[in-house]
Amino acid sequence: MSKKSCGNPCCGKSAGADSLPCPVCGKAGEIVPGDTVRKLIKPGLPAAGDKYFICRTPDCEAVYFSGADLVYKQADVSVPVYFKTGAMPLYACYCAGVTKAQVLHAVKKTGATRWSVIIKEINGSVPKCNCAETNPLGKCCSENAYAAAIAECAVKPAPAKTSSDPLHGITLETIIIQLVKRYGWGKMGQRIPIRCFQYDPTVKSSLTFLRNTPWARKEVEDWFLREFKGKH
Secondary structure (H helix, E strand, O other): OOOOOOOOOOOOOOOOOOOOEOOOOOOEOEEEEHHHHHHHEOOOOOOOOOEEEEOOOOOOOEEEEOOOOOEEEHHHEOOOOOOOOOOOOOEEEOOOOEEHHHHHHHHHHHOOOOHHHHHHHHHOOOOOOOHHHHOOOOOOHHHOHHHHHHHHOOOOOOOOOOOOOOOOOOOHHHHHHHHHHHHHHHHHHHHOOOHHHHOOOOHHHHHHHHHOOHHHHHHHHHHHHHHOHHHO
């Protein structure tokens, strides 16, 4: 049995198994499920086979083909194929019926680029995935048609927000462990005379006390910042 491709352009394909040249432009086609072809070609056109290919060349008039004798063009397909020249509308998500223009507007409005956030902003909810029957490639819109729309719009993800908190990303548990490792419980109990450092000290008991005692926690955190943070 031959190894099947994942269908991604970057995935290696076995010669003669999962790749076939387009009979119109000669470029290698990408395998697509037969059920996808049957769902998307217009009624009355024959599509009995199970192995079809899609031509990804933008200016080639062929969409699906199965050998040299069976070629379906854009006029034979019920939806515009987003990567073909002149496709209108340019769909970013076929399942939700969302276009490139809608995605761009939502990105500008929200500053987000995540598929689920954008689709929900446009439609109010994230639709059930039905890519095998709606996307010409027969695979997830969020990884191809949607990504292509974002790229064509030259939209870049919003930069990650930075925190002004010097302890951002550092847990209280990490602070206690680092202090114990450097100074030991004895010196910690002398420096900050609280029971959880002086009597049967453990990380667990210290966490419980400090989380409920703001003034003591602040002293511990300030000590940590003076001793560790400025040295990294």
